[in-house]
Amino acid sequence: MKIKTLEQAHKFVLKVKVCLIFGSKKSTLPSLWDMVDLPGRQPGQKGWGRKVEAIWAWKNELPAQFPSEIFYGKLPGGLAVLMCTQYLREEHYPQHHKPVSDCGPLARRAYELIRRESRTTAELRRELSTLGGVSKSRIDTALVELQVTLNIVRSNAPGLKTDTWLPFFEQHPEFLSDD
Structure with missing residues (x-):
């Protein structure tokens, strides 16, 4: 095919x-x-x-x-x-969902920002870099950790041109009964 x-x-x-x-x-x-x-x-x-x-x-x-x-x-x-x-x-x-509490400190901080309001990758980098000593690479690693553990997901809203993150359960509420 x-x-x-x-x-x-x-x-x-x-x-x-x-x-x-x-x-x-x-x-x-x-x-x-x-x-x-x-x-x-x-x-x-x-x-x-x-x-x-x-x-x-x-x-x-x-x-x-x-x-x-x-x-x-x-x-x-x-x-x-x-x-x-x-x-x-x-x-x-x-196999892969883990609670946010099992994630690293920077991932937990990123999740808290996303939980309050969906954010783009650029917005998260800007907000998290103010913590001091937090590089773009560390922020990107934290975002991957949150995706791998199924705590955040890219928004499926039509027409989005940039990655906009929201809590996994906000987009997939059918999984709430599993936790």
């Missing part, structure tokens, strides 16, 4: 249940990258090329257009994935 459209990508994710966005030597999971049959950046072309642009857009569009079917998140190690919500419910969530 070679993928050229959002609809084909949708069918692929539902078929494989979980896939990486881009391939990785750290994982044996299938990747959307390996299945997409669109041209890469051509010599002299500006931007990323159609393949990267499509995949980058689909990672947000699939969960936004099919929120009851597809979830975007992170695996341990920070690998970005798309998965069907059935897999999320039956396999991934029970």
Whole structure:
């Protein structure tokens, strides 16, 4: 199956249940990258090329257009994935959800800010960097920790151009009964 459209990508994710966005030597999971049959950046072309642009857009569009079917998140190690919500419910969530209290101090602080009001990555970096000695890298690591432990999720609101974070349960209240 070679993928050229959002609809084909949708069918692929539902078929494989979980896939990486881009391939990785750290994982044996299938990747959307390996299945997409669109041209890469051509010599002299500006931007990323159609393949990267499509995949980058689909990672947000699939969960936004099919929120009851597809979830975007992170695996341990920070690998970005798309998965069907059935897999999320039956396999991934029970194995990977951890309470915020089990996360590091910076992740807990980031969560408190997000819990009060959804924030973009840039807003979180700005607010958390005022703590002193907190680098962009440490903030990004804290955000990945919160995604891996299923405490925050990227908002599926249509039309968002930047990553906007909100508590996992706000977007997926059906999991509240599991905690």
